[in-house]
Amino acid sequence: MLYEINEKALKLESEGKKVIKLNIGDPDLETPPEIVEAAYDAMKRGKTKYSSAYGEKSLREKLASIHKVYGDNVVITPGSKWGIFSVMYLLLKNGGNVVIPTPYWTAYALTAKTLGAETRLVKTELDSNWKIDLETLENSIDRDTRMIILNNPNNPTSGVIEEKVFDGIVQIANEKGITILSDEVYADISFVKTKRILEYGGDHILVTGFSKTFTMTGWRLGYVVASTEMVEKIAKLNQITISNVPVFIQEAALKALELGSAIKEKIRQEYRERAKMACSLLSKSKLEFSEPSAPFYMFPRKRGLDSEKFALSLLDNGVAVAPGTAFGDYREHFRISLTAPRDDLNTALNKICEAVE
Amino acid sequence: MLYEINEKALKLESEGKKVIKLNIGDPDLETPPEIVEAAYDAMKRGKTKYSSAYGEKSLREKLASIHKVYGDNVVITPGSKWGIFSVMYLLLKNGGNVVIPTPYWTAYALTAKTLGAETRLVKTELDSNWKIDLETLENSIDRDTRMIILNNPNNPTSGVIEEKVFDGIVQIANEKGITILSDEVYADISFVKTKRILEYGGDHILVTGFSKTFTMTGWRLGYVVASTEMVEKIAKLNQITISNVPVFIQEAALKALELGSAIKEKIRQEYRERAKMACSLLSKSKLEFSEPSAPFYMFPRKRGLDSEKFALSLLDNGVAVAPGTAFGDYREHFRISLTAPRDDLNTALNKICEAVE
Numbered sequence: 001m002l003y004e005i006n007e008k009a010l011k012l013e014s015e016g017k018k019v020i021k022l023n024i025g026d027p028d029l030e031t032p033p034e035i036v037e038a039a040y041d042a043m044k045r046g047k048t049k050y051s052s053a054y055g056e057k058s059l060r061e062k063l064a065s066i067h068k069v070y071g072d073n074v075v076i077t078p079g080s081k082w083g084i085f086s087v088m089y090l091l092l093k094n095g096g097n098v099v100i101p102t103p104y105w106t107a108y109a110l111t112a113k114t115l116g117a118e119t120r121l122v123k124t125e126l127d128s129n130w131k132i133d134l135e136t137l138e139n140s141i142d143r144d145t146r147m148i149i150l151n152n153p154n155n156p157t158s159g160v161i162e163e164k165v166f167d168g169i170v171q172i173a174n175e176k177g178i179t180i181l182s183d184e185v186y187a188d189i190s191f192v193k194t195k196r197i198l199e200y201g202g203d204h205i206l207v208t209g210f211s212k213t214f215t216m217t218g219w220r221l222g223y224v225v226a227s228t229e230m231v232e233k234i235a236k237l238n239q240i241t242i243s244n245v246p247v248f249i250q251e252a253a254l255k256a257l258e259l260g261s262a263i264k265e266k267i268r269q270e271y272r273e274r275a276k277m278a279c280s281l282l283s284k285s286k287l288e289f290s291e292p293s294a295p296f297y298m299f300p301r302k303r304g305l306d307s308e309k310f311a312l313s314l315l316d317n318g319v320a321v322a323p324g325t326a327f328g329d330y331r332e333h334f335r336i337s338l339t340a341p342r343d344d345l346n347t348a349l350n351k352i353c354e355a356v357e
Numbered sequence: 358m359l360y361e362i363n364e365k366a367l368k369l370e371s372e373g374k375k376v377i378k379l380n381i382g383d384p385d386l387e388t389p390p391e392i393v394e395a396a397y398d399a400m401k402r403g404k405t406k407y408s409s410a411y412g413e414k415s416l417r418e419k420l421a422s423i424h425k426v427y428g429d430n431v432v433i434t435p436g437s438k439w440g441i442f443s444v445m446y447l448l449l450k451n452g453g454n455v456v457i458p459t460p461y462w463t464a465y466a467l468t469a470k471t472l473g474a475e476t477r478l479v480k481t482e483l484d485s486n487w488k489i490d491l492e493t494l495e496n497s498i499d500r501d502t503r504m505i506i507l508n509n510p511n512n513p514t515s516g517v518i519e520e521k522v523f524d525g526i527v528q529i530a531n532e533k534g535i536t537i538l539s540d541e542v543y544a545d546i547s548f549v550k551t552k553r554i555l556e557y558g559g560d561h562i563l564v565t566g567f568s569k570t571f572t573m574t575g576w577r578l579g580y581v582v583a584s585t586e587m588v589e590k591i592a593k594l595n596q597i598t599i600s601n602v603p604v605f606i607q608e609a610a611l612k613a614l615e616l617g618s619a620i621k622e623k624i625r626q627e628y629r630e631r632a633k634m635a636c637s638l639l640s641k642s643k644l645e646f647s648e649p650s651a652p653f654y655m656f657p658r659k660r661g662l663d664s665e666k667f668a669l670s671l672l673d674n675g676v677a678v679a680p681g682t683a684f685g686d687y688r689e690h691f692r693i694s695l696t697a698p699r700d701d702l703n704t705a706l707n708k709i710c711e712a713v714e
Contacts, residue, residue, distance in 0.1 A: 003410070003593070003596045007409060007410075007411075010408070010409055014414060024407060026406050026407040030403055030405070031400070031403075031405045033401075036397075036400045036401060036405075039397075039400065040393075040396075040397040040400070043388070043393045043396065043397070044393060046387055046388075047575070048387070048388045048393070048572075048573065048574070048575045048576060049383050049574055049575040050381060050383040050574045050575055051367070051575060052364060052367055053360070053364075054364075057371060078435060078577075078599050079599065079600055081597065081598060081599070081600055082598055082599055085597060085598045093471075093472075093473075094473075107596075107597045110596070110597045111597050111598075114450075114594070114597065115450075116450075116451075215405075216405065217405070217406055217407045218404070218405045218406040218407055218408060218601070218603050218604055218605075219405060219603055220435075220599065220600060220601070220602075220603055236360070237471070239360045239464075239467070240438070240442060240464045240467045240468050240471065241438060241439055241442045241468075242435050242436065242438070242439055242577065242599065243436055243438055243577060244575070244577070245577075246575050246576055246577055246603075246606070247575055248575075249603070
């Protein structure tokens with residue numbers, strides 16, 4: 001129902017209604033102008049042609065140096081979502097199952113569904129601060145398991161996986177020969193330090209992108225770091241699907257990396273402030289929640305809530321949020337994206353507090 | 358081997374070697390500057406956010422008015438290739454077969470292969486001017502046939518389907534309840550008038566894009582015109598894969614449509630001249646070929662040729678062409694894209710003539 005809410009919110013807006021959209025992780029901040037200029041400059045230089053399905057060499061090399069791998073381990077994708085789809089498609093198209101801790105990002109489950117793959121969900125709870133239970137995880141793996149998907153920091157909880165738990169998951173995966181796909185799209189702007197999948201070595205796969213770190217959501221730019229064999233397979237899939245990411249967008253990405261930490265620090269700081277404000281406001285309501293360790297989300301619960309009805313009625317009241325059912329078996333939860341200017345955020349959070357009274 | 362040749366040509370270029378790339382349909386002409394400016398303007402207006410998986414309403418409505426359908430019948434895709442993949446994925450992921458006249462565009466067969474779908478090829482020959490035999494087509498359809506893919510004008514022959522033959526194909530498809538996917542990406546700049554799938558009505562599907570008509574290959578912008586149900590399904594697939602085409606790219610497309618026929622006429626004229634020049638040059642060699650009815654390709658034959666070896670050795674000599682085997686069972690053929698400035702084209706065609714002596 002996540003995407004339905006979004007299309008409905010866009011429709012209301014196109015009809016001239018004011019909607020404060022806290023339903024998707026699309027920052028209100030603008031893409032830094034230097035990045036826009038870099039794209040324009042590249043367009044003018046004729047970087048508007050077909051190019052490599054692997055991505056531009058310069059960008060792959062730069063990302064490789066950041067992640068301490070080889071350029072051949074990097075493939076550029078139109079958004080991290082495409083990276084996730086590609087890997088899931090390649091590992092699951094001939095059957096098998098995928099193990100996913102919940103709450104999960106909606107697209108994982110929808111992708112598994114369209115591929116006809118079984119999802120084995122490992123439920124985590126607010127009451128244990130979203131901790132993944134290693135025994136439950138291990139027991140959900142069988143001979144047909146093709147991959148485990150981790151999302152760290154997590155969407156929708158904005159929690160991070162504790163190092164010991166992460167170690168445990170990797171150990172289980174290695175023992176059983178299962179590939180981990182680690183979606184770390186929020187990691188670079190996390191409020192706390194968190195371990196990264198590439199630190200473990202092995203044939204595990206990192207997927208991430210520029211959307212969140214550099215406020216470039218609508219540019220559709222992500223990448224996958226994986227074995228050269230997996231990179232090769234993804235590039236071959238790119239060749240028959242998306243061809244290549246526009247080169248002028250890849251040049252904008254190079255500029256983003258150049259600007260680097262200054263942008264990240266600004267974004268992190270802004271979202272930390274917003275999270276503080278939201279926690280303070282929501283703590284006065286009947287909502288229970290964990291404090292975010294990363295941008296952009298909060299995933300509060302109200303006992304007895306039907307979050308689908310709640311989201312629809314709140315949308316009529318001018319605030320879009322995502323129902324908890326979009327993230328697994330969490331009908332009493334809903335997800336708030338702190339992706340609106342502080343004034344709007346304040347208005348919306350107050351409306352939410354009123355609505356749960 | 359089409360994509361391998363391309364990656365090798367890019368590699369040679371990155372090493373500083375001069376390669377005249379007649380291997381892919383990427384026009385040497387630049388994207389018109391007005392289109393670049395429209396994209397830049399949209400970026401500066403903040404059109405850099407997530408948006409609808411269906412595409413922007415304004416662009417869908419504009420395309421709908423051009424094709425005399427409703428906006429709900431149009432979905433925007435990152436390139437026509439993605440439109441083709443989506444439709445094939447949706448119709449073939451649960452099995453079945455697809456009927457494709459050959460020579461075909463490589464991606465159709467590679468996509469069917471990755472989906473595990475059987476391809477039933479209907480071979481056409483230079484000697485009968487690439488005419489599709491209706492009886493053979495009809496006999497290749499069985500209860501498991503999910504779709505027929507037409508490519509009109511055709512890549513690699515640049516031939517168009519005669520109206521009577523097209524009528525016959527549609528009649529067979531309608532009688533048997535089979536969906537036709539018609540890839541008409543070269544139709545708007547065809548040298549001759551050719552019938553379009555939408556003229557027939559029914560639930561057949563048009564896929565096309567901006568790449569060829571407006572010299573926008575690297576922008577990745579296409580669209581599908583289909584039933585609202587099919588549009589809905591493609592949009593849902595977009596939601597979990599590519600999210601949306603960058604809005605600033607869609608605004609550039611709107612500008613392209615505004616400029617419209619002036620651009621098309623210029624492009625058509627240029628390629629008609631090139632085709633004339635190429636026919637005149639190649640007719641002095643041992644190559645046999647049909648004259649192109651559309652941009653950009655020629656698909657000559659030389660008896661006894663092994664076009665894979667030929668393409669590799671020609672690449673070492675600074676000219677990239679695509680071996681005929683990339684388009685079906687055509688080892689004696691190879692494809693030349695007339696997508697280089699006339700001087701380069703002249704040099705390359707002379708090298709080709711020498712190489713086939």
